[in-house]
Structure formats: C-alpha cells, structure tokens
Amino acid sequence: MVAQPVQKVFPLTLKITNLPSSNSSRPWRIPVRIDCYLSHIKMAGLSFDNFQRNQYIASKGVAMPKATSTGTTIVGCKFNGGVVIAADTRATAGPIVADKNCEKLHKLSPKIWCAGAGTAADTEMVTQLIGSNLELHSLYTNREPRVIASLTLLKQHLFKYQGHIGAYLIVAGVDPTGAHLFSIHAHGSTDVGPYQTLGSGSLAAMSVMETQWKENMTKEECIKLCADAIEAGIWNDLGSGSNVDVCVMEVGKDAQLLRNYITPNIREQKAKSYKFKKGTTAILRESIYNLVDVEETEIPVPMEVDA
C-alpha cells in the first residue's frame, strides 16, 4: 500500500527566480499570471484545476511527486458457510515505511468487507463512497446489501476513472444468497474464485494458497490458511510487513474483525532504559510571571425554597 506524498502547494502567481534553466543564455521570462485561465471553468467532482499548471511547473525542471508501485499483501478465501479476508499492515512511501500498523480491511457494510491494495488514499475513499451508496441502496430497497451489488458499484466507479483511482480490492461478504469472494483491479476488471490474492506480495501468498488450499475447509482451517498466506507476503515481499489482520464473515452471523490477529514483528525491549531521570538537568534560574491577577470573592448563594 502506498501512502500518498504530501503535494507542495505553490503560490498561484509564480515568481520564478532561481530555477535551473536548460538554456542559461536565455533570461527567464516571468509568465503573466498563469492562473488567469485556471478558474474560468469549474467542474463538479474531482478537480483538474491544477493539471496544466503542474505540467508547466514540471517542464521548468521542478520534480513532481511520483506514483510508486503497489506494496501490500491481501488475500481472501472461502470456506464452508463463509469467507475470510486478510491483509498485512505495512504502508510504504517509496523506500520508507510510512505506517507500521495501518488498516487495510475496510467496511463496505456490516457484513461486506473489502481488503485494499494500491494507493492508500484511493482505497480508503473509494470504499467509503461505495459503502455510503450501499447503505443508501439498502435503505431504499429495505433489503440487506448484496456482495454482487457492491462489486458492480465498485467496478463501474473504477472503470469510469480509467485506472486513475489506484484501488485494487478483494471484496468479500455474506448476504441472503450466501458467501461471496471477488477481486477488482483499478481499471474495473473483476475476478471470481474460491481464493484470491492481490498486491506486490500476491505471488508469495498465491504459492501458499495453491499448495495448501482444499475444498470444503472449516472456518479455523481457512483463517489459518489466509494468515499463512499473508505471512508469506510479510517475510518474502519487501513491500509488505508487520502484522496480520483478518476478517471472518460467516453466513447468519455478524462479521468478525480480528485486528492484529498475528503480530510476528513486535519491537524488542531495549537492553537498557535510555530515558533521562527527572531533574537530570540542573535549573540555573527560575522566574514565573503572573500573567493575570486572580481574585477570589465569595458570592452568597440564595437559599433554596421549596415550592
């Protein structure tokens, strides 16, 4: 999972003074209010206001934030009477681990959950939006939301945005028609199957699934298999790490989120305590200013009279 870099906000009217020039013999021409065309057309929805400006700035040699590849392991597996999804908890920004214990399992509805790989913000926001739509739909029809409905809403939304919303999802859940498991790629294509893996650790996880999966597993076997597959990703994929999160959805029962189901990477206790004791640094001088004068006066409270 990729944490999105914080974009630098440039002032709208640029004063270009010391940027590296490709042709140093030519003096810099300061553009006359390049923002003059930005705000004429404002479109509802996601904003493209700064696209031309960013291209212009990039053409002047300013490094733009780059999108990096997926670093995550997520899996899903069906068992007799339910379905399990699991994820690791590492979020990366390039070579840096941005979050050691992030949550990649998102709730679409009480009994439909979704594991997300790709751009962290996109998986988060797209599942929130589709979750809201599912709730509105279930209120409108007065029925429990179905997994296939959430799949269709998600894939149609992602297809509309042509992969620019970088959400790779494993959708699983139970509804009146039984337990279901699907996977969705950012461009809107979907898969159906008894087990699914996604993310950069998907190959490690899939090797576990392919060797150990069998038909008609019990709930405990399935949780073990999913956790093992995630651990394969944690150990063998650099983009995945830390802990294993699991969510179990069983027909006729509430979904059960097992946050940090396995924690194989607990930080070791340090040999010594390196905290300084209170009073280690001597106080040379101390002066306290009274910023306000506090005056206390007693206000007599009127006696309570019974009505």
Next chain:
Amino acid sequence: MSMRLIPKSDFQSEVNATKFETSAVHVDLPDTLRAGKGPLSIASQVNGHHPLEQRLANWEETQHSRKLEQYKRMFGAAEPIRRVMELQIVEKTDFKPAVLTDGSRSLHQDVLLGKEMSVDWEDVYTNIDEENPRDFHTDLERKVGI
C-alpha cells in the same frame, strides 16, 4: 441520442469567443467586466488537458442520453419526450441563486434523474466557486432575461 456507453472524444475543430466564458445576456461576447478575471487564452482551454477530464465532464450526459434512447426503443418516442419535459419543467421553475445554494441538484431533479438514492464525488465537490460566488443580481438578470 445514441446508445453510447462512454463519452466520445470532443475534438473541436472550431471554437467561438464565448465557448469557455459566460457571455453577456444580449450579445455573444465574453462578459469580461463581470467575470473580473482578465482575458482568457483559448489555447489553454483547448490544449493540454488531463485525459480523464472530458470523459468525466460528459459522463452523466452520455449515460442519460443512452437511457432516453433505450426508453424510445422500448416504449416509443412519448416516453423520453415526457421525461425530458418533466425535467425541464423542474429546471425552469425552481430558481435557486448561486449565493444561496451549494451547487447541488434539487431533490426533484434527483428523483427524475434516478439519483435520489446515490451519492458521488459531484455531490461532495460541487461546481460552485466558493471563493467568488456569482452574485444574486447576475442570477436574476439571467433568469428574467434583462
């Protein structure tokens, strides 16, 4: 109307002066004084856009016109005519000046478009320019055609 699922690319072989700006009510000229934003470069409007932008701009329109075409084929011309008429009655009769709204559709429009039970980015990020909203007088002039 067509059965298109996806908006077609909108390559423009010609544009006029008021294509990208609000025009004055009577003449087809940019209302530069009222917009208060200085001259507009038409080249910047035509070139160098994000590939998604046009697709999203015309998305709802394309879906709506496909639905109307399907109604026509299934129920005859009367069905889309009635639906468009109803929508136009709602659009023409409720007057909401920009200063008083958040730019979202009215409930009646939502019902007629079949969107009263869904939410999308367009409902969260509306097309109202929050920094400089259009003033009430402009809206009223436009409404009554002064």
